[in-house]
Amino acid sequence: MKLLCRAICFLALVLLLHVHVSNAADWDTLLTFKATIQDTNGALRNWIQGSSPCIGNKANWTGIICGDGVVLGLQLENMSLSGNLSLNELTNLSGLRTLSFKNNSFGGYLPDMGKLGSLRSIYLAMNKLSGQIPDGAFQGVGALRKVHFYANGFTGPIPSSLTGLQRLVELRLDNNKFSGSIPDLEQRGLVLVNVSNNNLDGQIPAGLSRMNATLFAGNKDLCGPPLGVTCKASKKPSTPLILSVILIGIGVVLAITGVILMGMYRRRRSSKREQLEKTWTFSKSGEDVTTFKKGVDNNHNNNNNKTVAAAAAAGQEHEQGRLVFVKKDTETFELLDLLKASAEILGGGGSFGSSYKAVLMNGSSMVVKRFKEMNKVSREDFQGHMSRLGRLSHPNLLPYVAYYYRKEEKLLVTDFIPNGSLAALLHDNSGILDWTTRLKIVKGVARGLAYLYEKLPDMNTPHSHLKSSNVLLDASFEPLLTDYGLAPMTNQSHASQVMVAFKSPECEQYGRPSKRSDVWSLGILILEVLTGKSPGNYMRQGRSDTDLVRWVNSVVREEWTGEVFDSQMKGTGNSEGDMLKLLQIGLGCCERNEERRWDISEALHQIEQLRERKNNNHHLNNDEDYSSNVSDTGDYSSRAMTDDDFSFSAKH
Structure with missing residues (x-):
């Protein structure tokens, strides 16, 4: 028996020693990497020698993604980091699956990725990287699924080694200075290729012709489907020179005649026009x-x-x-x-x-x-x-x-929708919107927003202007979202002044909306529906929408929860549990920390769990009755960001 106990203790000691050695190796690697970059704001101040980057699945250091005590990724976004980015120091992180340095100030050339063979995703968007990417840059990283290099200053041709990434799902190279033709990308799983706003030319490969035309816009010399621009065939002259000159002369005469006739026609029509x-x-x-x-x-x-x-x-x-x-x-x-x-x-x-x-x-x-x-x-x-x-x-x-x-x-x-907007009915003090109707409206808004996220994956904020006045109600009080998808066509300076997504906390901090800014807008709308208070009232007083969130949090913290809900809201009997759940969902969507804020899929899932009760005193006919799978005392704390790149065990 003593021998068995000693053996167990010995194995436990070996395991602990292995974990300690592994963590020591990881922190040495990460600290070596930290020494190569400039962290002027001290975003990585808790990267300290002797402490473990990971404790189980929980990150102990800022920007680290962990699994079973192993470093799976770095998510160093929006931290004002700078310097010339080098990835060679990270090659000892055998479990590394994702790297994100989005929205920093890294300069220089594209760092070498060739030794990070297990990498699944790399996000270098919105930095100051420049120069030509070597044609073989993606050799050795064949497991890559997502490559986001948009909003940099890369030049030269798009590397042909991208065609060798058989698992590639997303490729974003938009808003750079790439030139030449698009490589023939034929990966079966490819769902997004955005090369807009570059200097590309030639015919779009047939394998990409099924994608939306906006993903190729801003390249004046690209042609073929889906742009609808006919590619000009290059043909050698087959007629004698003298015949060509004659035909050109005839064409010039006809063109001049046509211009004269067209000018006369336009003058006749100009006044009316x-x-x-x-x-x-x-x-x-x-x-x-x-x-x-x-x-x-x-x-x-x-x-x-x-x-x-x-x-x-x-x-x-x-x-x-x-x-x-x-x-x-x-x-x-x-x-x-x-x-x-x-x-x-x-x-x-x-x-x-x-x-x-x-x-x-x-x-x-x-x-x-x-x-x-x-x-x-x-x-x-x-x-x-x-x-x-x-x-x-x-x-x-x-x-x-x-x-x-x-x-x-x-x-x-x-x-034209006769019932008008949610804002008008919500704030007219008529009490027409009871609890059942408000819940139905929130569900419809969340479903519509989730659909926009699905169908417009290349847009950070597929709605950008979600607010109660942009939610119309039909004859059955079913919500209809309006003014969606207009941000790419709106002058940026005007959009930043009037669009709701540009009033999110990340815009206040970093100057631009994020992939979850529309979710923040959904949260504000949920709080407005529950409280009956208009976020616009706060804005007119010179404060942001987040003051509504602070007010709700302060009331809940003082345990005056009943004071939160709109006194005009009827039909709330026996629904307090679901009302509180929806309140917590709204706060989860309004989390100031973007990483902790719920994404649209989780928000929709939680909203769908709430029950729509039939109300005999109301003219609405609610066909759906959702059973709640969430406990009244459930944990509604914001979920940490996840990524499909981590849908496997760290041991593998």
Whole structure:
């Protein structure tokens, strides 16, 4: 028996010694790496000799991702780190699977990755890296799944060694200075390739033609699907020189003749064209609709022998002169139909510009929103992005119906929703929104937002402007998200001033939204729905939305939880448990620390667990009844960030 006890003690000692030696090796490696970079703000101050980077699955050092006491990754994001990045010092970390140095100030060339054979993902986006990437840079790292190098200064051709990464899922090289052609990427699992805003040329490889056109925008010499730009065939002249000269001469004469005739045609139409376009130019505070209508009526009376189609034909020489429909299976109409419609100014002008309701001759009502802060977007980019948004289809999204493009301003057309916005009904003190209805609305908003995250994976904030006034309610009080997906087309300076995602804590700290800024907006909306307090009231007092979060936290901390909920909210009997759960979900979405904030999938999962009770005193018909799988005393602390790169045991 004594021998057995001694053997067990000996094995335990060996195991502890092994763990200690392993941790010592890891901390030596990490401290050696730390010595090669500049940490002026002291973000890595707790990287100290003698302490363990990992204790089981918990990180003891900032920015370390752990599993079973092994360092699985470095997540050193948004820390103002600088210097020339070198990865050679990390080769002794045998369990290393992911590296993220996103949004720092690292300079120099791309560091050598060749000795990190187990690496699954590398994020070097938003730094100051530059120079040409060696063609064989990705040899030796064949397990890579995600490569994010966007927003740097890389030049030269895209390395062909990327084609050898058979497990590649995401590749982001956008907003660099790459030139030449795109390598023939044919990996089966590839779901995202973003090479927009570079200097690339040639035909897009066939294997990437299924992706969205916006992922290739900003490269003026790229061609082929999905851009819709025909590639010019390179052919050697097959006719004698003299015949070529004759044909060129004939072509020049015909071109000159065509220009003259076109000029005459345009002069005849210019007066009418200007009048048509000027009718859209309301003042931002809302010009009198009668003046608007009078201009249209005069225009129509002066041309009473012409059909609407003929009148619209004046703008067909340029695509920007007509309405372009992006919603399928919808009845089309002409721009002049909108101009002739009975019009009503809606509100006092939103964040982007004025809106009005137009009742068409067939009785249908449309909403036209006028955007003046998109004047830097080319027609091609605008068309491609609107086509992408037009393909979205979800019960909780209000579809974009059509758009009108002018260089100075853009118009977006949607259906009119009679019930108005969530903000209007929530703050009119009518008490019409009881608990059951509010929960139904929150569920629909979360489902719509999760769908946007799924369908617009290349956008950090697929909505960017989620707030209660941008949630409309249909006849059954089903929520419809509006003004989504517009951030890429909005002037950055204006977006940072008015869009809700740009008011998140990370924007206050780092100046840009993150992948979870829309989740933060969802959390603010949940708190607004539960408390009945408008975040806008705080903003008008010169404070941020986060003051609403602080107020809720202070009330809960003082155990006055009952004071949190809106006194106008009816039908709360026997629902206190679910109300508290939704409150905690809202706070989880509003976590200031981005790493601890819930992601959209977890937020949606937790919201879906809450029960929608049927209310006989309300006209709503709730078909779904979700059983709660969460204990009333469950732990709602924010979950740490996870990554699919760690879906395996560290021992392997």
